[in-house]
Amino acid sequence: MKVRLRLTVNDEPHEVLVASHKTLLEVLREDLGLTGTKHGCELGECGTCTVLMDGLPVLSCLALPADLEGRRIATVEGMADGGHLHPLQQAFAELGAAQCGYCTPGILLTAQALLRDRPSPTRDEIREALAGNLCRCTGYTKILDAVELAALRMS
Amino acid sequence: MTAKNRFTVVGRPLPKIDAWAKVTGETRYADDLVMPRMAYGKLLRSAHAHALITGIDTTRARALPGVFGVITGADLPRVKFGILPVSQDEEALCVEKVRMVGDAVAAVAAVDEETAERACELIEVDYEPLPALMSIEASLAHPEVRIHEYGDGPNVHKNVSLQFGDVDAAFAGAHLVREDVFYFEGNTHLPMEQHAAVAHWGPDGKLTLWSSTQTPHYVHRLLAKILDVPGAHIRVIATPVGGGFGGKLDPFAHEIAACKLSQLTGRPVKIALTREEVFYVHRGRHPVLMWIKTGFTKQGDITGCHLKTWLDGGAYGSYGVASTFYTGVINPVTYKMPVYKFEGARVFTNKPPCGPKRGHGTPQPRFALECQLDKAAEQLGLDPADMRRRIVADPFTKTANHLTVTTIGLGECIDKVVEASGWRDKRAAFAKGVVTGDRTIGERTRKGIGIACSAYMTGAGTAIYWNSMPHSGVILRADRSGGVSILCGATDIGQGSDSILAYLPAEVLGLDPKDIHVHPADTSLTPVDLGSYSSRVTLMCGVAAIQAATRLRRAIADAVAKKLAVEPDAIAFREGMVGVPDHWEKAVPFAQAVELGEALHGVLAFTGSYAPPKRAGKFKGGGVGPSPCYSYSACVVELTVDEETAAIHLDDVWIAHDIGRALNPLLVEGQVEGSIYMGIGEALMEEQVFRHDLHKAPSMLDYKSPTTLETPPIHTMLVETDDPEGPFGAKEAGQGPLLPVIPAIANAIYHAVGVRVDEVPITPDKVLKGLDLKRQGKTPRIGPERIPLFTFKEALAVESAFGQPLDAIAVRPFADEDREDRPRG
Numbered sequence: 001m002k003v004r005l006r007l008t009v010n011d012e013p014h015e016v017l018v019a020s021h022k023t024l025l026e027v028l029r030e031d032l033g034l035t036g037t038k039h040g041c042e043l044g045e046c047g048t049c050t051v052l053m054d055g056l057p058v059l060s061c062l063a064l065p066a067d068l069e070g071r072r073i074a075t076v077e078g079m080a081d082g083g084h085l086h087p088l089q090q091a092f093a094e095l096g097a098a099q100c101g102y103c104t105p106g107i108l109l110t111a112q113a114l115l116r117d118r119p120s121p122t123r124d125e126i127r128e129a130l131a132g133n134l135c136r137c138t139g140y141t142k143i144l145d146a147v148e149l150a151a152l153r154m155s
Numbered sequence: 156m157t158a159k160n161r162f163t164v165v166g167r168p169l170p171k172i173d174a175w176a177k178v179t180g181e182t183r184y185a186d187d188l189v190m191p192r193m194a195y196g197k198l199l200r201s202a203h204a205h206a207l208i209t210g211i212d213t214t215r216a217r218a219l220p221g222v223f224g225v226i227t228g229a230d231l232p233r234v235k236f237g238i239l240p241v242s243q244d245e246e247a248l249c250v251e252k253v254r255m256v257g258d259a260v261a262a263v264a265a266v267d268e269e270t271a272e273r274a275c276e277l278i279e280v281d282y283e284p285l286p287a288l289m290s291i292e293a294s295l296a297h298p299e300v301r302i303h304e305y306g307d308g309p310n311v312h313k314n315v316s317l318q319f320g321d322v323d324a325a326f327a328g329a330h331l332v333r334e335d336v337f338y339f340e341g342n343t344h345l346p347m348e349q350h351a352a353v354a355h356w357g358p359d360g361k362l363t364l365w366s367s368t369q370t371p372h373y374v375h376r377l378l379a380k381i382l383d384v385p386g387a388h389i390r391v392i393a394t395p396v397g398g399g400f401g402g403k404l405d406p407f408a409h410e411i412a413a414c415k416l417s418q419l420t421g422r423p424v425k426i427a428l429t430r431e432e433v434f435y436v437h438r439g440r441h442p443v444l445m446w447i448k449t450g451f452t453k454q455g456d457i458t459g460c461h462l463k464t465w466l467d468g469g470a471y472g473s474y475g476v477a478s479t480f481y482t483g484v485i486n487p488v489t490y491k492m493p494v495y496k497f498e499g500a501r502v503f504t505n506k507p508p509c510g511p512k513r514g515h516g517t518p519q520p521r522f523a524l525e526c527q528l529d530k531a532a533e534q535l536g537l538d539p540a541d542m543r544r545r546i547v548a549d550p551f552t553k554t555a556n557h558l559t560v561t562t563i564g565l566g567e568c569i570d571k572v573v574e575a576s577g578w579r580d581k582r583a584a585f586a587k588g589v590v591t592g593d594r595t596i597g598e599r600t601r602k603g604i605g606i607a608c609s610a611y612m613t614g615a616g617t618a619i620y621w622n623s624m625p626h627s628g629v630i631l632r633a634d635r636s637g638g639v640s641i642l643c644g645a646t647d648i649g650q651g652s653d654s655i656l657a658y659l660p661a662e663v664l665g666l667d668p669k670d671i672h673v674h675p676a677d678t679s680l681t682p683v684d685l686g687s688y689s690s691r692v693t694l695m696c697g698v699a700a701i702q703a704a705t706r707l708r709r710a711i712a713d714a715v716a717k718k719l720a721v722e723p724d725a726i727a728f729r730e731g732m733v734g735v736p737d738h739w740e741k742a743v744p745f746a747q748a749v750e751l752g753e754a755l756h757g758v759l760a761f762t763g764s765y766a767p768p769k770r771a772g773k774f775k776g777g778g779v780g781p782s783p784c785y786s787y788s789a790c791v792v793e794l795t796v797d798e799e800t801a802a803i804h805l806d807d808v809w810i811a812h813d814i815g816r817a818l819n820p821l822l823v824e825g826q827v828e829g830s831i832y833m834g835i836g837e838a839l840m841e842e843q844v845f846r847h848d849l850h851k852a853p854s855m856l857d858y859k860s861p862t863t864l865e866t867p868p869i870h871t872m873l874v875e876t877d878d879p880e881g882p883f884g885a886k887e888a889g890q891g892p893l894l895p896v897i898p899a900i901a902n903a904i905y906h907a908v909g910v911r912v913d914e915v916p917i918t919p920d921k922v923l924k925g926l927d928l929k930r931q932g933k934t935p936r937i938g939p940e941r942i943p944l945f946t947f948k949e950a951l952a953v954e955s956a957f958g959q960p961l962d963a964i965a966v967r968p969f970a971d972e973d974r975e976d977r978p979r980g
Contacts, residue, residue, distance in 0.1 A: 036180020
């Protein structure tokens, strides 16, 4: 069964007709062509597909149209302000926090939500906030460094 | 001028050239590709671990609306394949027999994934189950059940035995001889990106495959064989790989099925694996049982070592023959080991095949040797760090097993981690239960500190198929704009090979890396690079890139010299200008220099080729282990163990790594930190284990891997030894640093609570058992108690080459005569 779904993605309104069991991950990637959001398990286990829904991190692989009507979604494609990268994006690039880069969009958005809540988080608070996002390349060290650097630059 | 500041690009912590695309979501991985009319494919996989296929009926699947095509093995040429020429034992779609749960038997292309999945459910496969052999013991005990018809004995894939010198004499002359048995459980790569491939077989009969592969060249070669199509009509493009670690180094069923389905349906076909499929596709760390006997003098010198390994290979060969050798041949590279004997066997079982995972075959024996060294140090009354420092191998010599070792920075690495970790004070204080620093130890918790070291190869000295061609090649083309394009088959799996391909020509040509355009991993455009494995890429494509850039530089220097009426040798390249240093005001911009060059020579396009020096030992098996040079690491781990729950908390990890030269310290640190992280996962939690014939944990929730919370602060120190074999002196960083952290953790746990867990992963239940044994006054050791009844081959006896100086001239094919690896000016 298809349902009509209206949602705002990166400040742009969209209206799509999708199967009622289609996940937000699939809607973003397949219907809206926003492939910046990646998938690692499609079971809500790895955090790779994290996007922001009304400012809060959610696993897009678990979000169904029934939850999505009228929501404001933010994906990695919407992080930069025009040609200016978000300080998190800048710091991740500069410090080598993205190796293969596959987990990066989900981690960037989770970190963005953290910094909105806590502009100057401690390293342990960053660890706690990112504990649901697996990364197999970096050992997390440069990711934590980059979030700290971005927080510093934003303050 | 010091050696360091003669560089302008090398040694700087630059962002990777692809970092910007990765932080904006622009990078297009294989599953991000979408094409008009594209169909979606699915594989039907066996639910039996071992069974004969007696019939397949696809009628109902074909009739399902939305299905474009269904194939079985009957639709493919009847040819078996495998990554190694000696192990051609795989079929993309099994025809007569399945050998593991997860073997593919049919494939469907449909309008969407859901339809393809439904069609798979409609395929009827009749199986006649065979006994499933799920362990080394079971496979050896049941020779009447044959998983494969080839190998070195019933269910024995490979049986090797090499002896370098008289081990019995070495043990007879020792003050202390230890025999220990260790077990290393298998584990898997768990890349964040699930494998995906898109195939397009055009009406012109030409096939293009985009795939998340670490080795487009081998896939290209094998596709020609598997599909029985001229290789000249096949193009393989490696998309940016979302994590590899060795897991994307074989040709896979989904790649082959996508190609065939595309031919059949006349549409592009994409097949993306589910996470569960990735667990079954595997090719990860072999479970290895090890027996190791080592003789020591009173001072801690090794008199000789004898190692036996049994590898649980799983259902197919994959890289297993190489893996088997690697459990033995790299061991003598780290310490002075005058005499060495190695026996290894890889056994087939009905589990997903094991293969190369970061460290390929070497973390297991490294765990065994480093734990045994710790036990020996205790018996000899020696400090484990001092003992290791004393026995570090000598640079520019050969090992017992005829490997040529160049630079060795291990002594300095040990000194650095000992110093930075506060080893001496903590070692003594923790042993007495005394707290140092600001950390507190509760009544139930104990702290420990442990050390281990390692060495790893910088690229395999021989290719997977025997040939005399380059292992890596580049084409470098200068453009009149002043930009330079570099084409190279190297595959960026996140380690930064694309960036290395920009940095090195920029260094040689005095340009900004931004001026270099990198075109990687496309078999119809790029010269062959064998693939991202064995830590070979930076060294091999790096030297090739330097060679091509040096040739371009000479051509341009000739032209500019002519214009300025000076000798070409007087010409320098820096900051985008070309000229004579003493008359820099006359220097010309690089773009103009290119125009002068092109006017003089015609198109400015140059090649660079690299093949490793020919140093393989002259005996059968001597081809596995040689490498242009070896990296070294030393690691100290400090941790806390709760004696009641046996919870293990890692406090800090110090690692010093001999990188030769850090071409970009930021990327080197990233590789080191990632290696340590992955080693921690293997040491404490990760295991690819089975319940009956099913994977016990084929999901990211059940397969435990470290999160930010389990990963401790990692303190990385780099040691530069400027190796003569490496590009500007660089060695590898991507695998070696994984090796020492696992035994360092085991040794630290022993230091904390006096329990020896001779088995990886070291989980709290094992430590608890050890603590119970200790309370009962028994030997607090957890680990394997016995070894299989197994007869190794008669050893091939070769004289030990230990301590011999390396050959005066090692022939490196394709090297320019003056071997101008370093820029002038």
